[in-house]
Amino acid sequence: MRRPDSPQWNEKKLLGDDGERLVGEHFARLGWEVTRSLGRAPYDLLLIGRIEVKTDRRAAQTGHVAIEVSYHRQHSGIVTTTATWWAIVLADEVVIVRASVLREAVLSGSHREVSAGDGGAARVRLVPVDELRRLPGAHRIELRPEGGSW
Numbered sequence: 001m002r003r004p005d006s007p008q009w010n011e012k013k014l015l016g017d018d019g020e021r022l023v024g025e026h027f028a029r030l031g032w033e034v035t036r037s038l039g040r041a042p043y044d045l046l047l048i049g050r051i052e053v054k055t056d057r058r059a060a061q062t063g064h065v066a067i068e069v070s071y072h073r074q075h076s077g078i079v080t081t082t083a084t085w086w087a088i089v090l091a092d093e094v095v096i097v098r099a100s101v102l103r104e105a106v107l108s109g110s111h112r113e114v115s116a117g118d119g120g121a122a123r124v125r126l127v128p129v130d131e132l133r134r135l136p137g138a139h140r141i142e143l144r145p146e147g148g149s150w
Contacts, residue, residue, distance in 0.1 A: 020044050031084030031098070052083035052099065059129050060091040066116055066124035067106050076122075078103045088132065089143075097138040105135055 003009060024034040024045050033048040056065045065088055068077025078086070078099065087096045111125040133140060 049085060050083040051085045051087050051096075052081050053087045053089065055089040057091065062126075063130075064126035064128055065090070065132050066114075067102070067111075067127055068116075068122050068124050069106065069113070070123040071118070072121050077124075078106050090129065092143050094141040094143060095132050095138055096141065097132070097135050101135050101137060102132075105131070 004013075020036060024036060027045070027047055028034050031049060035046040035048070037043055037046065054067075059065045069079050070076055081099050081103075083099050085096055086099050086102050087094050106125050106127060109125075109127070109131075111127050113123055113125050116122045116124045132138065
């Protein structure tokens with residue numbers, strides 16, 4: 001094994017550091033907070049991200065996901081979120097999408113707005129599930145809950 005101060009070790013260390021920097025920059029562009037470990041940590045990068053998780057159990061029956069835009073006549077939900085990503089849990093999958101992409105789709109589209117929750121205090125826009133899945137950069141994760149259902 002080469003000594004940590006040998007020219008070969010230093011060269012490989014610089015190459016590794018550059019790779020870590022490139023990977024870290026990629027995740028930073030995706031909205032993750034990236035912290036690089038130093039020394040003999042069991043990992044190189046720590047990623048921290050803000051993800052808003054919403055569950056819509058009726059989407060399978062209605063074909064639409066309810067995305068909140070206001071509550072008690074104040075902007076809320078997708079309009080005010082500080083999350084970088086939204087993860088929307090459906091019956092057998094999760095769709096993960098950048099909050100900015102979802103916000104643009106919800107606010108610029110012609111989605112029907114209806115009252116919901118808390119005696120109608122919330123306003124939601126109904127986004128077709130198929131449209132949600134096709135949003136730019138959307139990721140789908142299939143779920144297999146124990147017992148096969150919620």
